[in-house]
Amino acid sequence: MKVVIIDYGAGNIKSVQFAFKRIGVDAVLSKDSETIQQADKVVFPGVGEASSAMKKLKEAQLDLIIPKLKQPVLGICLGMQLMCNETEEGNTKGLEIFDVSVKKFSNQLKVPQMGWNTVFDLKSKLFSNLKKQEYMYLVHSYYVEQCKYEIASTNYGLNYASALQKDNFYGVQFHPEKSSVAGEKILKNFLDL
Template sequence: MKLVIIDYGAGNIKSIQFAFKRLGVDAVLTNNVAEIQNADKVIFPGVGEASSAMQKLRESGLDKVIPTLKQPVLGICLGMQLMCNSSEEGNTKGLGIFDVDIKRFSNEVKVPQMGWNTVTDLKSELFKDIKEDEYMYLVHSFYAEDCKYAIASTEYGVKYATALHKDNFYGTQFHPEKSGVEGEKILKNFLNLDD
């Protein structure tokens, strides 16, 4: 299997590579369009600020490539947020794969949300063998609104979509690569998804 991690200078790359290595898969880190298009599975990572990450995608032309991919794609954290319509962070226009907007948590909760929280309302093969209310690791100040694409949700001052799915595109707000055994199961489930 050819697994590609999109390299656009805004990624939590090493921990993702190590997590897949533990599953017996060497992930290729690349920004080469042909390599990304020809991969069996694609990881779209992201750490940092939305507008500068989006700028990097535009500069490399990857903003046009990612929405056209046909194989399973998993956006992680900021990667998932950039797959949405827009983000309040830096007033950023996203890739528009998911018709949902990214909002900032209210000041009534500690921001960023950092640490472990439960995921519920689990749907999709991505969560095969994962129990309701399992804990996943999160670090974020912005969230995807609860919507029809939600395949998992989390409560933090508000109920929000902690995972999304539409066609061949998946996204998790939490970091499966930092979520222990259960997170690794999710990465394995992603590898096992049918094209």
């Protein structure tokens, strides 16, 4: 199985690559559109600021490739947020895969939300063999409101969508690569989709 991690200069791609290595998969890092299109599974990570990350995607013309992918695609953290219509972070237009917007957490909350939090209401094969409430590692100041694509929720001042799915596209706000055994299980489940 060929797993490609999109390497567009805005991700903690090495930790994602190491997480796949721990479960016995040599994932390839690439921003080459042909390599990405020929993969069995594609991972779209992201760390950093939305507008600069989107600029890097456009420079590599990946903004045209990603929404057309037919194989399972997993967006992680900022990767998931960039799959939405737009984000309040830098007033950035996204890839419009998920017809939702990304909002900033209220000023009453400590941001970023950083550390372990529960993920609940799990509704997808992505979460097979996980507990009803599972702890995942999160670092983010922006969130997706509850919506029809939601396949998992988290509470931080309010309930929000911590995972999304539409067709072959999956997004997780948390970092499975940093979420211990449960995170590894999610990566394995992704490979089984």
